[in-house]
Amino acid sequence: xxxxxxxxxxxxxxxxxxxxxxxxxxxxxxxxxxxxxxxxxxxxxxxxxxxxxxxxxxxxxxxxxxxxxxxxxxxxxxxxxxxxxxxxxxxxxxxxxxxxxxxxxxxxxxxxxxxxxxxxxxxxxxxxxxxxxxxxxxxxxxxxxxxxxxxxxxxxxxxxxxxxxxxxxxxxxxxxxxxxxxxxxxxxxxxxxxxxxxxxxxxxxxxxxxxxxxxxxxxxxxxxxxxxxxxxxxxxxxxxxxxxxxxxxxxxxxxxxxxxxxxxxxxx
Amino acid sequence: xxxxxxxxxxxxxxxxxxxxxxxxxxxxxxxxxxxxxxxxxxxxxxxxxxxxxxxxxxxxxxxxxxxxxxxxxxxxxxxxxxxxxxxxxxxxxxxxxxxxxxxxxxxxxxxxxxxxxxxxxxxxxxxxxxxxxxxxxxxxxxxxxxxxxxxxxxxxxxxxxxxxxxxxxxxxxxxxxxxxxxxxxxxxxxxxxxx
Numbered sequence: 074x075x076x077x078x079x080x081x082x083x084x085x086x087x088x089x090x091x092x093x094x095x096x097x098x099x100x101x102x103x104x105x106x107x108x109x110x111x112x113x114x115x116x117x118x119x120x121x122x123x124x125x126x127x128x129x130x131x132x133x134x135x136x137x138x139x140x141x142x143x144x145x146x147x148x149x150x151x152x153x154x155x156x157x158x159x160x161x162x163x164x165x166x167x168x169x170x171x172x173x174x175x176x177x178x179x180x181x182x183x184x185x186x187x188x189x190x191x192x193x194x195x196x197x198x199x200x201x202x203x204x205x206x207x208x209x210x211x212x213x214x215x216x217x218x219x220x221x222x223x224x225x226x227x228x229x230x231x232x233x234x235x236x237x238x239x240x241x242x243x244x245x246x247x248x249x250x251x252x253x254x255x256x257x258x259x260x261x262x263x264x265x266x267x268x269x270x271x272x273x274x275x276x277x278x279x280x281x282x283x284x285x286x287x288x289x290x291x292x293x294x295x296x297x298x299x300x301x302x303x304x305x306x307x308x309x310x311x312x313x314x315x316x317x318x319x320x321x322x323x324x325x326x327x328x329x330x331x332x333x334x335x336x337x338x339x340x341x
Numbered sequence: 342x343x344x345x346x347x348x349x350x351x352x353x354x355x356x357x358x359x360x361x362x363x364x365x366x367x368x369x370x371x372x373x374x375x376x377x378x379x380x381x382x383x384x385x386x387x388x389x390x391x392x393x394x395x396x397x398x399x400x401x402x403x404x405x406x407x408x409x410x411x412x413x414x415x416x417x418x419x420x421x422x423x424x425x426x427x428x429x430x431x432x433x434x435x436x437x438x439x440x441x442x443x444x445x446x447x448x449x450x451x452x453x454x455x456x457x458x459x460x461x462x463x464x465x466x467x468x469x470x471x472x473x474x475x476x477x478x479x480x481x482x483x484x485x486x487x488x489x490x491x492x493x494x495x496x497x498x499x500x501x502x503x504x505x506x507x508x509x510x511x512x513x514x515x516x517x518x519x520x521x522x523x524x525x526x527x528x529x530x531x532x533x534x535x536x
Contacts, residue, residue, distance in 0.1 A: 081511035081515070082508065082510070082511040083507075086503075086507055089506060116517075119460075120513070120514065121510075122371065123375075123461050124464060124465070124468055125371065125483045126371035127464075128480055128483045128484065129369075129371075129414065129483075129484075130372040130376055132484075133414055133415050133418035136411065136415040138410065138412065139411070139415055139418075139419065141411045142411045142415045142416045142418070143422075143423070145401060145411075145416060145420075146397070146420045149398075149400050149401040149420065150423055150427065205388075237343075
């Protein structure tokens with residue numbers, strides 16, 4: 074068994090984004106294959122994410138200009154009562170046409186935008202749960218890393234599009250790689266996730282179901298994202314079945330699967 | 342994540358560009374969640390507060406005479422803090438909290454959240470016990486500075502910063518993993534899993 078300190082040292086470079094493409098690839102393979110390494114990764118990442126938020130929060134709290142920010146905050150909350158009287162102009166559907174909307178309508182439009190991003194929860198419980206648990210997978214961003222072989226760099230490019238939120242470009246990139254049997258796992262998996270990112274749930278669901286049946290790589294990830302598709306479409310029994318399987322995987326999704334299963338019982 | 346200037350984001354918000362909201366979410370949601378939880382709220386409260394804080398931000402930047410005189414992050418923090426305080430003052434959050442716990446989610450796992458908070462206290466306590474140079478190096482990375490920027494700021498070489506970062510992080514992890522409370526909770530989790 075490897076000493077924990079060595080594992081943590083190697084993971085430090087990974088979680089602080091300080092490795093070349095090849096080194097990242099090796100670590101990711103290891104994370105997928107070795108449950109102990111996977112657990113160590115989870116803890117390392119949890120610590121880093123927490124510290125990052127905490128350091129940022131401390132920075133905000135000690136900002137000498139906080140008082141200025143608080144004055145602005147007081148001002149905006151005082152504005153609330155006068156919402157209906159304020160008018161703003163925002164660009165309409167046609168370039169030359171300017172629509173005048175009441176502020177309340179503008180804010181309603183902003184709400185819709187925020188709901189789209191999952192920043193605001195939807196009204197339905199299942200949507201709310203989906204929003205709470207869905208997040209793009211954390212693949213590594215390979216755009217600024219070292220040299221890689223050509224085949225992998227094409228895959229990396231597709232993953233990078235996905236990571237950057239260019240889901241359509243990611244789909245297009247993987248479509249070009251679809252003919253290569255060696256890349257089927259990556260093609261199917263990231264195409265499905267990109268559809269999910271675009272809110273095209275039935276398409277994502279179909280591809281993930283194929284991936285599950287064909288037993289491609291990323292099985293735990295597929296179980297997780299497919300269960301979220303089922304949650305979204307209201308197929309709770311199917312979601313339950315997959316989450317129960319995930320509960321048995323001693324990995325990244327175990328805890329979330331357990332919690333989500335408990336919450337899903339409400340729909341039964 | 343691509344970095345943008347605060348003013349760029351303000352302009353994007355005015356144009357209702359997707360990229361602005363996505364950026365704000367990735368950049369600030371975790372620290373706002375932490376603030377709300379540290380002030381007694383739940384994860385769900387934190388999500389609501391962040392949403393309302395962003396609505397307030399939109400309202401603010403839409404004012405013709407609005408001028409950003411502080412960091413955008415500080416402004417988001419002030420807006421969300423104000424939102425949360427208002428919730429508390431009106432006791433809406435408290436009432437909702439009970440309604441949600443009692444009616445909607447009878448199986449809510451309090452232990453899970455409590456353990457999380459204990460873990461986080463251990464993470465922070467351990468971080469603060471690291472030697473100063475380790476704290477500074479890791480802080481640089483956590484603030485998304487490049488190793489070169491950190492090296493320049495602290496007066497070390499680039500190679501030293503990268504190597505020292507790994508050592509500092511692994512030392513931090515060892516302190517956490519050797520913490521008696523951490524070990525105790527982990528042991529309990531293990532026992533529950535076996536059961």
